[in-house]
Amino acid sequence: MDYKNLSKFEKLAEFQTANFWRGERHFAAVYLKAVWLNDKAVMDEYERFGDRPYQFITNKRAYDRGLLFGFDGKQLDEHGWLQRPEFLEQEEIPFTVKDKPYSSNYLQIGRGKNGKWTYSVSCSTGNASSSSGLSIWGKVMDSRKDCLKEGLKEMLLHHQLAAERLKDDTCGNFNAKFSCEIVRQVKDMFDELTGRKAVQLSFF
Structure with a gap:
């Protein structure tokens, strides 16, 4: 029944x-x-x-x-699950190094129908990496600028924590030179975005 x-x-x-x-x-x-x-x-x-x-x-x-x-669709797919909404104005911002043009360090952002923004972060410090997709479960941000700032800060934090936790790693999970270059690029973008000198972050 x-x-x-x-x-x-x-x-x-x-x-x-x-x-x-x-x-x-x-x-x-x-x-x-x-x-x-x-x-x-x-x-x-x-x-x-x-x-x-x-x-x-x-x-x-x-x-x-x-x-x-602002996503109010109630349509279910053929398996009975709620259809995943599509964010507007999606952008992917990569951070690369010369010998690794296809970097797994990138920031994705997108806008909801009501003007709220969210982001997802993918990070790599060598052989170790983590990734998440853009979704409704991300943080809710009021503007594109705030969204970028929060995402960049999360990337910096990821590399900082990796430097602390993997400092004695011998399996290539943490490549200090590679991670330092990614951090430099992320900090440069953060500085440009905020229009001020960022607080010095000493990771290495």
């Missing part, structure tokens, strides 16, 4: 089979309260996002997060 057509107690029993992590538990609690009180408006709002508890809780949470960037 379609989940939406189950009785109150059948829905409660079905819901108990799903496991939610901390970020989803608030949404699960709101829905469970609505089921217990037979609040059809709230139940309908949640259940339109999928045909099983874990799916519609996950989709509702993503939908609410997307609203912070």
